[in-house]
Amino acid sequence: xxxxxxxxxxxxxxxxxxxxxxxxxxxxxxxxxxxxxxxxxxxxxxxxxxxxxxxxxxxxxxxxxxxxxxxxxxxxxxxxxxxxxxxxxxxxxxxxxxxxxxxxxxxxxxxxxxxxxxxxxxxxxxxxxxxxxxxxxxxxxxxxxxxxxxxxxxxxxxxxxxxxxxxxxxxxxxxxxxxxxxxxxxxxxxxxxxxxxxxxxxxxxxxxxxxxxxxxxxxxxxxxxxxxxxxxxxxxxxxxxxxxxxxxxxxxxxxxxxxxxxxxxxxxxxxxxxxxxxxxxxxxxxxxxxxxxxxxxxxxxxxxxxxxxxxxxxxxxxxxxxxxxxxxxxxxxxxxxxxxxxxxxxxxxxxxxxxxxxxxxxxxxxxxxxxxxxxxxxxxxxxxxxxxxxxxxxxxxxxxxxxxxxxxxxxxxxxxxxxxxxxxxxxxxxxxxxxxxxxxxxxxxxxxxxxxxxxxxxxxxxxxxxxxxxxxxxxxxxxxxxxxxxxxxxxxxxxxxxxxxx
Amino acid sequence: xxxxxxxxxxxxxxxxxxxxxxxxxxxxxxxxxxxxxxxxxxxxxxxxxxxxxxxxxxxxxxxxxxxxxxxxxxxxxxxxxxxxxxxxxxxxxxxxxxxxxxxxxxxxxxxxxxxxxxxxxxxxxxxxxxxxxxxxxxxxxxxxxxxxxxxxxxxxxxxxxxxxxxxxxxxxxxxxxxxxxxxxxxxxxxxxxxxxxxxxxxxxxxxxxxxxxxxxxxxxxxxxxxxxxxxxxxxxxxxxxxxxxxxxxxxxxxxxxxxxxxxxxxxxxxxxxxxxxxxxxxxxxxxxxxxxxxxxxxxxxxxxxxxxxxxxxxxxxxxxxxxxxxxxxxxxxxxxxxxxxxxxxxxxxxxxxxxxxxxxxxxxxxxxxxxxxxxxxxxxxxxxxxxxxxxxxxxxxxxxxxxxxxxxxxxxxxxxxxxxxxxxxxxxxxxxxxxxxxxxxxxxxxxxxxxxxxxxxxxxxxxxxxxxxxxxxxxxxxxxxxxxxxxxxxxxxxxxx
Numbered sequence: 001x002x003x004x005x006x007x008x009x010x011x012x013x014x015x016x017x018x019x020x021x022x023x024x025x026x027x028x029x030x031x032x033x034x035x036x037x038x039x040x041x042x043x044x045x046x047x048x049x050x051x052x053x054x055x056x057x058x059x060x061x062x063x064x065x066x067x068x069x070x071x072x073x074x075x076x077x078x079x080x081x082x083x084x085x086x087x088x089x090x091x092x093x094x095x096x097x098x099x100x101x102x103x104x105x106x107x108x109x110x111x112x113x114x115x116x117x118x119x120x121x122x123x124x125x126x127x128x129x130x131x132x133x134x135x136x137x138x139x140x141x142x143x144x145x146x147x148x149x150x151x152x153x154x155x156x157x158x159x160x161x162x163x164x165x166x167x168x169x170x171x172x173x174x175x176x177x178x179x180x181x182x183x184x185x186x187x188x189x190x191x192x193x194x195x196x197x198x199x200x201x202x203x204x205x206x207x208x209x210x211x212x213x214x215x216x217x218x219x220x221x222x223x224x225x226x227x228x229x230x231x232x233x234x235x236x237x238x239x240x241x242x243x244x245x246x247x248x249x250x251x252x253x254x255x256x257x258x259x260x261x262x263x264x265x266x267x268x269x270x271x272x273x274x275x276x277x278x279x280x281x282x283x284x285x286x287x288x289x290x291x292x293x294x295x296x297x298x299x300x301x302x303x304x305x306x307x308x309x310x311x312x313x314x315x316x317x318x319x320x321x322x323x324x325x326x327x328x329x330x331x332x333x334x335x336x337x338x339x340x341x342x343x344x345x346x347x348x349x350x351x352x353x354x355x356x357x358x359x360x361x362x363x364x365x366x367x368x369x370x371x372x373x374x375x376x377x378x379x380x381x382x383x384x385x386x387x388x389x390x391x392x393x394x395x396x397x398x399x400x401x402x403x404x405x406x407x408x409x410x411x412x413x414x415x416x417x418x419x420x421x422x423x424x425x426x427x428x429x430x431x432x433x434x435x436x437x438x439x440x441x442x443x444x445x446x447x448x449x450x451x452x453x454x455x456x457x458x459x460x461x462x463x464x465x466x467x468x469x470x471x472x473x474x475x476x477x478x479x480x481x482x483x484x485x486x487x488x489x490x491x492x493x494x495x496x497x498x499x500x501x502x
Numbered sequence: 503x504x505x506x507x508x509x510x511x512x513x514x515x516x517x518x519x520x521x522x523x524x525x526x527x528x529x530x531x532x533x534x535x536x537x538x539x540x541x542x543x544x545x546x547x548x549x550x551x552x553x554x555x556x557x558x559x560x561x562x563x564x565x566x567x568x569x570x571x572x573x574x575x576x577x578x579x580x581x582x583x584x585x586x587x588x589x590x591x592x593x594x595x596x597x598x599x600x601x602x603x604x605x606x607x608x609x610x611x612x613x614x615x616x617x618x619x620x621x622x623x624x625x626x627x628x629x630x631x632x633x634x635x636x637x638x639x640x641x642x643x644x645x646x647x648x649x650x651x652x653x654x655x656x657x658x659x660x661x662x663x664x665x666x667x668x669x670x671x672x673x674x675x676x677x678x679x680x681x682x683x684x685x686x687x688x689x690x691x692x693x694x695x696x697x698x699x700x701x702x703x704x705x706x707x708x709x710x711x712x713x714x715x716x717x718x719x720x721x722x723x724x725x726x727x728x729x730x731x732x733x734x735x736x737x738x739x740x741x742x743x744x745x746x747x748x749x750x751x752x753x754x755x756x757x758x759x760x761x762x763x764x765x766x767x768x769x770x771x772x773x774x775x776x777x778x779x780x781x782x783x784x785x786x787x788x789x790x791x792x793x794x795x796x797x798x799x800x801x802x803x804x805x806x807x808x809x810x811x812x813x814x815x816x817x818x819x820x821x822x823x824x825x826x827x828x829x830x831x832x833x834x835x836x837x838x839x840x841x842x843x844x845x846x847x848x849x850x851x852x853x854x855x856x857x858x859x860x861x862x863x864x865x866x867x868x869x870x871x872x873x874x875x876x877x878x879x880x881x882x883x884x885x886x887x888x889x890x891x892x893x894x895x896x897x898x899x900x901x902x903x904x905x906x907x908x909x910x911x912x913x914x915x916x917x918x919x920x921x922x923x924x925x926x927x928x929x930x931x932x933x934x935x936x937x938x939x940x941x942x943x944x945x946x947x948x949x950x951x952x953x954x955x956x957x958x959x960x961x962x963x964x965x966x967x968x969x970x971x972x973x974x975x976x977x978x979x980x981x982x983x984x985x986x987x988x989x990x991x992x993x994x995x996x997x998x999x
Contacts, residue, residue: 053608056838059604059833060587060711060712062711094829096835098835101837102832156837295828297825300718302748
């Protein structure tokens, strides 16, 4: 850990600095209706079309908890291998803002529904890191203020008001921008596997507040040993960063800024900062002194949330296989750690792979997916859910390579054909005569033809057996790529009397 | 059944119900009499919104149902509704300027239950602004005058509060019965000082959905009536579990009226010694003693009990209630409905101006107190300690109820006082709730029954406190006290002249 840790440090004028990162992720709960009202949660409706009187804070309205949202929070907690608290409380967080109709947000402050858990993240160098989860709690989203609709008025859209969010808080266990981005990616994969959040960052379904601090080398290890925050630096919170790329940029910028301040003789003030994605920098939003006093207190309109252990257990029984488990299973099939972690990052990709790999070699299926399918998707700007050639069709192609019906080269051509023109791969192979030639007679005839046409080359090959590859290429050309290369190799060796090690 | 009085408005709810059932009168006749009485009673200022026209339409619809033989439990009976209950299509003000001309597009569950049972709405009654007050003097729509006057003075007296419009309307025969809400005594105290019955049910017995919130953990709707029987009839219809209120409780609602006359032989009545408070007039304590004797004479057993944390009840209440109110009233910000100040520079200015103009002094005082006790650095010293005391107060009652079935106490520390007498000293005004707030803090049911008159002819009430969700026993005990007290007094209708 320490050897790998050192490489994560930043160099300043006075020496090396460690970065310490914690995150608060707001994940929108996938549910038909809002946390405390029956209004719809669908994205993209006309402004103020999905608002109940509860969401709009009308007099005499009372919140009623949506059981589906509670179930989703518990499911997520189980997916994070976290403590499920059978009794939790809803509190009011009080502040004034036009898009907060009640004048308070219903949240969970002291007693959240989910306690400590953990997430494992895979880094590019093969290292796996455990990030501790501090808690997960349920809360209402606010509405949206629109400042660009009218020259001197602001408008408010309450469609989002009251939608259920899960706030997932990590421990300060991330040490670099790469780890921060990898964590969010992994968390996104987990909630998407679970079906508890669609993870759509463009629509704001997932947003992160990133806490960054820097300390002298050794401070972090001391913190991990003692649990005391004293050896860590003062943190700044960067609000609402909404893409993986921005998270990496924001962390990088903020850490360097803090080092510069400290090395210039200044001190870091605890504050909330905004990330300006255009300038690529963070800017002060409000200091600790300006921080709101939210006057939290238990919401008297809601009873404590009591969960039946049997109900929690029943949810546990319905959990899908999660990325870590899937990765372990893929590795047991013979995939490398990195390949496996790439495949499980998206549930759709993993599902596609599994269907594609049915009854064929796991490793060659993974290679085919990585090199051929993902390469073409990337080229065409498509996602795995938009892939034009089904997993079953890819499976058929791999099977034809495996049983030597077609060569590897022809397989790629075949994929190109069905990719653009569609069709059943087997029928295309039949119809276009793409079958591999293993018939030794046909191969021998082709070899004789090449030898006859290139007598000088024959002598060269005999002197330098490595040049046999040239002959193989010529024979393949002669057969229109359909000859089995292994068979060609073997036949050439016999015909030209070449040694085996050639 | 007594003969039908020439003045229909003097009937009790039960009498009117029976007369309608027997087709001796129609709902329109009855309702018409009340609409007229309300007009004549305008000097009392009991109503913020009169709904005479709508009332006649509802009465007409009711008469047509009656003709078809479709009789609800409250069929054709005209009621007054405290203007804290949201009523669909009828302006709801909470007696505050901040709600402006707010017309709710929805109906509170309690009032919906009443209309579903066939009742007729006469109008919306005055109250202290957002139910914060004990005299109905904080209303943005002016004070309500108590129908009662002292025998030696023509000075206007307060009708109690916060349900002062409802108490005045019931006492002045402007309705058969009314709804009230009780956060610290707002049903029982006004009922006591107007010589009528007021019942605060157990917290959770009636739905709070659609009632403008003051302090959510304390607010509870209840009936204000002429008799204990009427309170039993009203509660049966008002009470319900409600999917729209998570704090409403799913327990069967018994037929309270049927259970009224069981007698109180063997009932254990607790007298809490801590309710003997210095400075309370001798006639209040004398009435209390008399009440115990009435119950004993009917076979009840009187036991002394102790509620040791009673002295902390008022301070606890005046931390918990303002804390919740400071949050509940944050939604009145001038952005979506109600009063919006003109000429605001920015959003903060809009909040400050709208709320400064819209809220009266008492509401502002409580918002300030509530904001303070929840603030960082003060929370533990105030709000957290108040919550602990609330638990102790609740435990006091639990322990007392191991020794008795109901508790008997005075309702108020004195009779109705003159308009303006206590408005300059909020602390003295808060003392009005000294016997009633404990009940709200513990979430228990309590009822005030008229029991006697002062030397100058002003009504006084006795309070009975019951076990949680045992309104049946509470009403039975109240019926026994009512029978013994035989309180037949009514105010002289000075406003009729």
